[in-house]
Amino acid sequence: MENESWITPLLRQLQADGRERTLNVLPRAGGRFSIDGREYLNFSCNDYLDLSRDPRVLSRAAETMSRYGAGAGASRLVTGTLACHAELEAALASFQSYPAAIVFGSGCLANVGVLSTVLGRSDVVFADRLVHATIIDGIVLSRAKLCRFAHNDIEQLDSLMTRAAAARRPGFRFLVVTESVFSMDGDRAPLRALCEVASRHEAMLLVDEAHALGVLGPYGAGLVREHGLGNRVNACTATLSKALGSYGGFVACSTELQALLINRSRPFLYSTGLPPASVGAALAALEILRAAPHLGPTLLARAELFRRQLRELGLNVMHSESHILPLLIGDNATALRFSARLKAKGILATAIREPTVPRGTARIRLSVTLAHAEEDLLQAATAISEAARLEGLL
Template identity: 45%
Template sequence: MERELASLEEASLRRSLRTNSAVPGSPGRMVRGTGPNNLLNLSANDYLGLSQHPAIVEAMRDTLLKEGAGAGASRLVTGNRMAYSFLEEAIAEWQSCEAALVFANGYMANAGVIRAVVGRDDVVFSDQLNHASIVDGILMSRAELARYRHNDMEHLGALLHKHRDKRRKLIVTDAVFSMDGDQARLRELALLKREYGAMLMVDEAHSGGIYGGRGEGLCHLLGIKDEVDIHMGTFSKAFGVYGAYVCGSRTLADFLVNKARPLIYSTAMPPALLAGIAQALVLVQQEHWRRDRLESAVRFFRDSLLSLGFQIPAGDSPIVPITIGDNETALRFSAALEEKGIAAVAIRPPTVPAGTARIRFSLSAIHTDEELRDAIACIREAGLQLGVIRR
């Protein structure tokens, strides 16, 4: 272990845990460790700025005092509190589907669902840039993995044709890719799914709450909701809380209750957390201004970085990465920004492909125009100092 850690250190790939503290009343800011610096947080996934919303905190507080700290058992034993039924009915109505299930987090949802619906005789078609939880779910399922090049529908079509006689065929993709911020070609995926008789699973972790008239996600916005067999999303990003959901048919929900191991063998979520999620779901649907503000902030931030000469992928999501390439330079860039009052973490392999280390910025609806202008000036200065951009 020590030798491997030393190798990681030499390659600028070693990771360590750093303590952070929230700034009460300022969800867009944070403090590192015990230091005095109040940093603009451009690395969190709190896209709508709900993580400190008083109504969510109050809902959790009230339920905590009534229901206690924990559920005490798995859902199939005695942990299935009324809060689950209330929340899952609300999610199903929001997503216009027959049924919904709540999971502890997105990793458990993806890993549990994929392992439940496919097995040794099946094949899963997975985008090359899908989240690690999807990859791990496929590996645990023991189904054959057919990985297609990122957003390459021609390559996917060829793989589907090659495996057309498999028992079950599952296409799975992120809706918005977590490290690049670009979108899956969902309409084309839906067409291929129909053509080859496959199932389609879409992970809306980074698009739920942001896209759609009520924040339902990218599938609703693009009008392909009914083509998606398994719709997954999280409550830990735009919703500002924690947990995940899976939506689909009643048959799917019943099947997962019997087959999804993370749901069956995990202690149920605390009732207070479920109450917080339920309140966040109400706010996401009602407070449209948050999506409007986020869209404006994203457009300004992206346009500004492009005008300075930074390399960023096309898109309109709040995930805005600057590709640096070299691991050490990415770490130095992140450190330079922190000295200037900005928290922006360097993302390195294996989270991203080798040679594509980056600074991954995440915007929030509660970042002000002044904060973003100041941040862009600091990013420009750091980029010039490190030779990432030229004058």
């Protein structure tokens, strides 16, 4: 294509650095699938509770689409707010124990939308160094000053906030932002300690619950609710596309913040409302969670079994304490070979490389789901052990 000669050298450099990405085209979503008669176990899927194929979820999605149509037809502030959107937002607010909730087109848009709305050029945001890229994108768009603290380092956060407070002017806002379960490491944030520091420095606190929702907390309502911190955490963001098996994102917050987002959040203002099928699927998933509080604990027990198996083999799964297990490899080339070896054994587990994770910490991120039986975990552990020996990691 004309005037695109600059693209090819960039792609070649990505390939040379072991950072080129390609798309895996699969026959279906979920924790297991078949290609040409061969079954694969998918350990790179975020459908944690295996709800995306649940008959109740599929039925509700079809029913809602049949009633409201395939699309919302307009942005939310025009005529794109349907009764099902209001029902979902009320259900999410209740589930998260917040006064209100507002649905966005994706988890990415929820993070970008809330951060670019509540922050301005004169504000300071303190972000854990390992927060998701979409959080950083929202901060950049807000033009607020970004201060990053070492992962889960409360002492350093307190020190940074103390120094920033010396130059703080009246009306300038402070915000602390973290994930409750970190997407690439599988560990948890010290939420109580973060609340204490934020309160001491008169800062707002935002928590991304994307990987906790549906798995941790009462009925899968997340870590903020598990610790009873809803009145101290200004807002929680999360996605409908992981444990809930649907698509979309949301912010759980006060009614005042909800009103501000409706009026000022550009990703909300200028996006068509969420498709009714996705809304129906999410509503069904929430009902399933309320009726089956054992789902999250069951998943965590399976993840603990898998973690123990891998550690007993001498493998480094870092500080994982959730259903996400990062198998630390190191360099990009080895991680790519490792992933290919697993695929040859019927295990789909993608190599995660920079810039998603810091340089030198390439890994195989293993996501355990309820689609994985205990015998599947043993099969995966055996394949991982063989690949590790071939790569000299054991």
